[in-house]
Amino acid sequence: MGGIPISLGFGAMRIILSSAQPRVLLKKSLEKCSKCGKRPIDVFFDECLGIKQKKCVACTSTVSVLKFFTFITLKALNTNQDALVKALSVPYWRKGLTSTIKGLAWFGAKKPFVTGAPLFVVWNFTNKCNLRCKHCYQNASVSLPTEFTTSEALRVVKELSDADVTSIAFSGGEPLAREDFFEVAGSARDSGMYVTIASNGTLITKDVAKKLAKTVHYAEISLDGINPKTHDEFRGISGSWDRAVSAIKYLTEEGIIVGVATTVTKHNISEIPKMIDFVEELGADYFICFNFIPTGRATGILDDDPTPYEREEIMKYLYKRLVFNMLQNKKLKIYTTAPQFARVGLEMKGEILKEVCTLNPTVPCVEPAIPTTHYTNIPGITPEVAEFIGGCGAGRVYAAISPDGDVQPCVFMPIKLGNLRYKKFEEIWLNSSVLNELRDRSRLKGGCGTCSYKFICGGCRARAYGYFGDYLMSDPGCIRRVYEKPIHALQLQL
Numbered sequence: 001m002g003g004i005p006i007s008l009g010f011g012a013m014r015i016i017l018s019s020a021q022p023r024v025l026l027k028k029s030l031e032k033c034s035k036c037g038k039r040p041i042d043v044f045f046d047e048c049l050g051i052k053q054k055k056c057v058a059c060t061s062t063v064s065v066l067k068f069f070t071f072i073t074l075k076a077l078n079t080n081q082d083a084l085v086k087a088l089s090v091p092y093w094r095k096g097l098t099s100t101i102k103g104l105a106w107f108g109a110k111k112p113f114v115t116g117a118p119l120f121v122v123w124n125f126t127n128k129c130n131l132r133c134k135h136c137y138q139n140a141s142v143s144l145p146t147e148f149t150t151s152e153a154l155r156v157v158k159e160l161s162d163a164d165v166t167s168i169a170f171s172g173g174e175p176l177a178r179e180d181f182f183e184v185a186g187s188a189r190d191s192g193m194y195v196t197i198a199s200n201g202t203l204i205t206k207d208v209a210k211k212l213a214k215t216v217h218y219a220e221i222s223l224d225g226i227n228p229k230t231h232d233e234f235r236g237i238s239g240s241w242d243r244a245v246s247a248i249k250y251l252t253e254e255g256i257i258v259g260v261a262t263t264v265t266k267h268n269i270s271e272i273p274k275m276i277d278f279v280e281e282l283g284a285d286y287f288i289c290f291n292f293i294p295t296g297r298a299t300g301i302l303d304d305d306p307t308p309y310e311r312e313e314i315m316k317y318l319y320k321r322l323v324f325n326m327l328q329n330k331k332l333k334i335y336t337t338a339p340q341f342a343r344v345g346l347e348m349k350g351e352i353l354k355e356v357c358t359l360n361p362t363v364p365c366v367e368p369a370i371p372t373t374h375y376t377n378i379p380g381i382t383p384e385v386a387e388f389i390g391g392c393g394a395g396r397v398y399a400a401i402s403p404d405g406d407v408q409p410c411v412f413m414p415i416k417l418g419n420l421r422y423k424k425f426e427e428i429w430l431n432s433s434v435l436n437e438l439r440d441r442s443r444l445k446g447g448c449g450t451c452s453y454k455f456i457c458g459g460c461r462a463r464a465y466g467y468f469g470d471y472l473m474s475d476p477g478c479i480r481r482v483y484e485k486p487i488h489a490l491q492l493q494l
Contacts, residue, residue, distance in 0.1 A: 025065045026105035030098075030116075033059050041066060041098060045088050048081075069101070091192030096166040106430055107439070111455050112390020114439050117429060119397040120167035121160060122198070122411050125153075125184075127403045128177040131200050132236030133222075134304075135263050137296035137412050138403075140173040146404035150180040154187055156405070156420055161191035163426040169220075171198040171411065173403065176208070185215050196220065198261070201247030202240055209250035219251050220259040220288070226274045230267060245282070252283040259286035264336075265304040269314060276321060280332045289318060289336040291477070293412040294466035305477070312479040315344045323352050339391030339460055340478055343453045346386060383456065391457040394471075395438035399429065409438055412462035413471060438471060446474035447481040 029040040036055060040062035043053045047063070055063065074080060087093040095117075102116020126147055129140035148156065160168060168188050175181050175197055189195045196218040204212070204221075212219060221244055225231040228241035235241075251258045260279045262268065268275075272289065279287045292298065292305045306314070315336060322334040335341065390396060394410040401407055405420040407428045417435065418428040429435065437443055438461055441454050448459040449472075459475030467476050474481055 022065075022069075023105050023108065025062065026069065026101060029062045029066050030102055030105060035059075041101060044070075045094060045097070048085055049088055066101075069104070092166050092194035095161075095164050095192060098164045099166055102164060110439075111387045112396060112441065112458070113388050114396045117164040117426065118166070118399045119393075120169060120194075121165050121399050121401060122169045122171050123156075123401040124172055124403050124411060125170045125175040125181065126173040126178045129173040129200070130177065130202060130237070131174070131240060133200075133297065134234055134236065134301050135265070135292070135296075135298040137293060137298065137414075138173060139296045143177075144403050148403070148405060150183065152405075152421070153180065153184045156401070156425075157184060157188045157191060157193075159420070159425050161188070161193055163424075163429070165193060165425075167194035167196065169196040169198055174200055174203065176203040182211060182215055189215060189217075194218070198222075199247070200235065200240065201244035202237075204243075204247035204250055206250050206253075209247070209254045209256070212251065213254040213256050216256065218257045218259065220261050220286075221248050221251070222261050222263075223248070223275070223279075224262055224265075225268045226271045226278050230271065234263075234265075234267065248279075248282050248284060257286075258284045259288055260284045261288045261290055263290040263292060264306060264311075264314060265292055265301070266306055266310070267304060269306055269310055272314060273317070273321075276332070276334065280330070283331075285331060285333065287332060287334045289314065289334075289338070291336065291338045291460055291463065293460070293462045295412050295414065295462065299466075308477055308479045308481065311338065311340075311477050312344070315341055316348060319345050319348055320352065327356065337460075338477075339457045340475075342386050342389070342391055343457045346383060346456070387455040390455060391453075392459065392461050394461045395432075395435035399435075407432075409435060409471070410462050413465050415465070415471070434471075443472050444474075445470070445472050447478070448474040451480060453480075 029044070032039055033056060036059060038053070038055070038059065040055075040059045043055050043059055044063045044066045046053050070084070074084060084097075087097060096119060099115045099117040099119060103114050104116075106116050107114040124138055126143055127138060127140050128143040129136070129138075132141070157168070170181065170185055175185075176199055185195055185197070195216045197212065197216050198220045199222070201221040201223075222235075223231060223241070223244050224234045225241070231241040231244070232238050248258060248260060260282070262272070262275060264272065276287055294302055294305065315338060318334050318336055319341065325332055325334065394413060399407060399409060400411040400413075401420065402414075406416045407418050407420065407423075407425065408415055409417070415434055417432045441458055443449075444454055444458065448454055448464075451457070451459075459478060461471045461475075463475045463477055464473040465471040467473075
């Protein structure tokens with residue numbers, strides 16, 4: 001679509017949704033009609049796919065409003081009707097689009113954006129685990145007597161699906177330690193959600209990998225070092241590195257999208273470049289560096305938390321490696337859960353361009369007014385889009401569920417917002433006072449509150465909560481909060 005600038009598209013949405021009436025109409029599209037029993041948004045999406053529906057007069061007018069908002073949204077995202085139809089044909093993308101419209105209805109086109117249902121929920125499916133990891137946020141060991149029964153778990157899956165949750169990640173503990181994992185995860189997939197598993201890999205055999213290929217869309221395996229000794233000491237069980245690596249191989253052989261997750265600490269930070277090389281050799285699709293969060297067992301290893309300088313240097317390395325992997329059309333994508341990564345990417349764009357043009361003289365060394373094909377191949381986003389995406393997603397696009405049903409803003413932030421045995425998930429998501437505070441970046445305190453990147457990054461709210469007991473405080477791991485010169489900077493080379 002020959003488009004208007006994305007920032008203007010977002011601006012148009014903000015202006016339109018600044019009054020109450022458009023949002024009231026959007027909310028109406030998400031409610032079942034009292035006459036025909038259908039949600040106008042579902043009728044509209046079916047019609048986009050060429051599925052004709054009989055609709056009452058009330059639904060007809062609401063669908064017309066949806067068409068207008070969809071046009072504006074497509075412009076804002078610089079995409080077109082064909083892309084919309086393609087997305088709607090995939091059940092979990094359809095849920096994501098519904099959640100986006102629900103977010104506009106409930107919260108408006110605010111920055112950073114808040115979805116009307118989480119784009120992903122991490123469910124700590126059980127507290128049972130066969131490892132004893134030093135950094136475990138869940139303090140996982142044995143099953144809790146209050147964990148959901150299978151029937152309760154299936155009910156929760158339906159409730160999340162009905163609330164338009166896009167993706168569900170089964171974590172733990174070790175999710176495969178529960179005998180009903182495949183039944184419950186299969187139910188989530190059948191309901192149209194994108195299903196993932198976060199596993200330590202030690203229980204994944206060839207046969208288990210085959211079953212996972214029919215159940216999940218994505219599998220994430222933890223690996224905390226290129227050296228087996230580093231990983232095994234961190235995970236507490238000898239031989240866990242070998243079994244995790246075998247799991248990665250089994251999963252890639254089955255064609256599952258595979259991510260390898262590493263919690264970065266002082267013990268393994270120097271191994272990250274070689275780890276990326278190794279993960280590429282294994283054929284994985286993603287390498288994700290997890291931020292160190294001082295919660296659960298990790299409160300006992302606070303000295304392992306990288307310094308702000310070390311964290312900044314590793315993020316720069318990861319971003320540079322990501323860019324060059326993409327420019328070279330390599331399969332492996334590289335990310336980190338540290339919200340500062342967006343800021344690092346924006347700050348490094350010019351530096352990356354100069355390095356690229358040194359290697360390829362055909363690329364202009366100054367950012368052109370009209371981007372060339374070469375330049376637009378350099379990964380990066382505009383500040384306007386980055387503010388819309390918003391860095392830390394806790395309570396905005398993401399939530400967590402404990403083994404016994406407590407909804408939390410994040411798996412690393414053990415704040416109980418309500419229990420699913422007694423309260424509906426959608427009610428918690430839309431109305432929680434804690435979540436609404438997390439969604440309002442004007443409430444941030446200290447350095448994060450005054451930072452020019454607060455809408456782009458926002459700091460890690462879980463780290464603020466872990467260190468200060470206040471999720472609105474500054475993230476103490478950010479280089480922008482430190483003013484003295486570094487004693488030792490991490491030196492990493494591509």
